[in-house]
Amino acid sequence: MIASRWFPAITVMAMVFFAGAPLMIARAPYESTMGLVQKIFYFHVPAWIAMFSAVFVCGISSAIYLFKGKKFADHLAVAAAELTVLFGLIGLVTGPLWARKAWGLWWQWDARLTSALILWMIFVAYQLLRQYGGPGSDKLAAGMALFGMANVPFVYWSVNVWRTIHPTTNVVPTLVPGMSEALLWCSVAFVLIFVLTLSARVKLESHRAAIDRLYLSLDD
């Protein structure tokens, strides 16, 4: 994908969206109880959207790798797992920074925060396994990713099922127009950057596999 003609177009689009983000965010109305600090919302939610997308990409490609054995699916899974950790980290840092002002505390062990942290940790464990597990760790990591993906509906619906300090999923569909446009803009920006970094990372993984194959043929 990185070598295709779409890549420069998507890069330009991503840059435009990121450049326009501050304008959209500044234009968005203030939230009545939280004021300025609520504007973290426009990066916090898209970061988690990108993280969940990465988890799904990783989970689905892991399933394909496990059951069909396609090597490309493994490269995609590795790349998506790394991005899960990145976007999850952004979400986990922006959240408490917002919470400190909005809720008065940095962290709380409610259902949403706990399950989101656990989901993130599963993919950190994935990284450790791929790095230090040795041969055969690709299949085991694929199994891990499936368990991680199974967690996502739990994380998403935990705010609706339990009474949590974290807002419910009802907030996004009922946003006022100024806020929903800004959120949509930032979400598109994050998804575009997710697609770009994913394709670059997959390229890196494919190169590494090619080098391994070439070294093997060199030894023959």
Place this chain on the structure above:
Amino acid sequence: MRLALGKVKDVRRRKNYITTLLVILVTGFLQTLTASSQNLLISSFTPLVVHVAQTQPAQDEFVPIDELPPEDQLPAAPLLIAAYAFAWVALLVYVWSLWRRLGSVERELADVARRISNRSGGA
């Protein structure tokens, strides 16, 4: 061949059965949880922590933010700036590390390809 195909169908049938069962159980359970969520008093997964002495008495009722004592009013701007800065820095650092890794891998790839062509050229 026929025996192998028969086994595949059995495995698939069993997997479908397990999937259907799982979907039914999960849907049923989620419905039960949602229906009884009004009764659930689970408000947190708070770990068992020994109580720490409070520095001031807890508020009993809602106090508007501008009427709070000064030490409770946090400035929002540093938190906002820190959040956006972190997101930007994290993305930039990652893209930069990707760039570096891609560069070194491409160099190594070119090097190995050259060695192979030298060997096959020379041999």
Place this chain on the structure above:
Amino acid sequence: MVSRFIQVAWLIVKKDLTIEARSRELFLTTLFFAASCVLVFAFGFVSDQNPIGEAAAGILWIAIAFAGTLALGRAFERERYHDVLHALLLAPADRPAIYIGKLLGVICLLAIVEIIIVPLISLFFQTPILRHPWLLGGLLACGTLGFASVGTLFAAMLVRARSRDVLLPVLLYPITIPVIIAGVRGTVLLLQPEIDVVMVRAWIGMLVFFDVVFITLSLWTFEPLMTD
């Protein structure tokens, strides 16, 4: 088909239990480790030189998690040492049946360890943890099943991996933390003077949910994961 599945699983359970009955290695080491864990935590969480009663619920589940990890690691180390797992996979047996057989063996071991540890905790922490034995039994059964189901899958997979001793907890704990949370919350409720049976049943229900998800995922993935 089903009877053959049960037959294979039963044979594997019988094999594991027979080896265990003769050597008692896993059982004794796991039991002693669990008891030491409980002691360490009993001394770690003190208030006025007495163990904190409320910490008993958490410590019970931590001891199960740690002892379970150790037992899983050792159980599959034994398989690896004699190349038994390779032989099992070569046999014309359903892979999921092998998984269920190993799982039942681990659960039997953990069940016996728990039966001994729970009264020990009741003694050390002076808490009435045995006041509602059936509810506690339900929590422990569902929680142990959830923990062991994921643990058996990963321990079997890690048999051929490098750094397997440290990787098993690294992989297992993030996935089984929800099971531990549900178990602890349920057990804490049982330690209250007035127990809320509805809430305890809700936590047992959540544990059953996790068990279903984990066992289904494990059964699906055991075959492709164990194939080279």
